[in-house]
Amino acid sequence: MTGFERIGGTPPITATTTAVGPRDAGNAARTAMAxxxxxxxxxxxxxxxxxGAAGATWQGRTGLPSSFTPDRAELARGGDxxxxxxxTGELAQGFGATPAQEGALGRAIEDFARGVALRFNALADAPTDTMLGGVLDALDQAxxxxxxxxxxxxxARIESAATMVEKLNR
Incomplete structure (x- = not known):
């Protein structure tokens, strides 16, 4: 994300998603992964x-209330x-990241999201504990x-969790 995109049309996600201390890496990583x-x-x-039982369990374990609604139009556009x-932009801006650091963070976030999506969708019909357990453990350990x-x-924390989730998916 460039500085122009950050200033542009994408509003902040919510105040709760990144409302952590300015250098609290553990809480910021937990909030991002949650x-x-x-x-x-x-x-x-x-x-x-x-x-929605899995979502309710996830929110209960992570402490992050859900405020996200999937946008089918974005899916149709092939967007994010x-x-x-x-x-990524919010975290990078909040921590004063360089462009290289923002790029590394973005790759870690994408890797984590890809692994989580693969796991959650592959186990969509499984019991909630089976579906979420390994990912929640990876999040906590990281x-x-x-x-x-x-x-x-x-x-580093998000990369660590992404690696653990990738191992779960094998």
Missing amino acids: TIGDRVLAWSAQSFKSD VYQLRAL VASGAGDGIGGVT
Whole structure:
């Protein structure tokens, strides 16, 4: 995301998604991953016509209330259905990231989202604990990893969780 895009038309996601301390890498990573999981589950629930139990469990475990509604028009356009670019831009701006750091963060976020989407959609008919368990464990382990501060710590935590989810999907 360029500075012009950041100033442009995409509004902030919500105040709660990135309302953490300015350098609190653990909370920022947790909030970002919880947001991504919530968005993936919203799409999964809509696609598989589920009762939303997985989304409610996810929100209860992560503490992040859902405010996301899937946009079929965005899907038809082939756009950023999980709004990952906006999430990346918000985090990068909040931590004062360089363009290279923002790029690394964006790749980590995309890897995590891809792994979570694969897992959640493949297990859409499975019991909620089976569907979410490994991903929630990966999220918790990555956040607690002590990966450092600042944007590098956020990126490292998300990369770690993405790697764990990728292993779950094998």
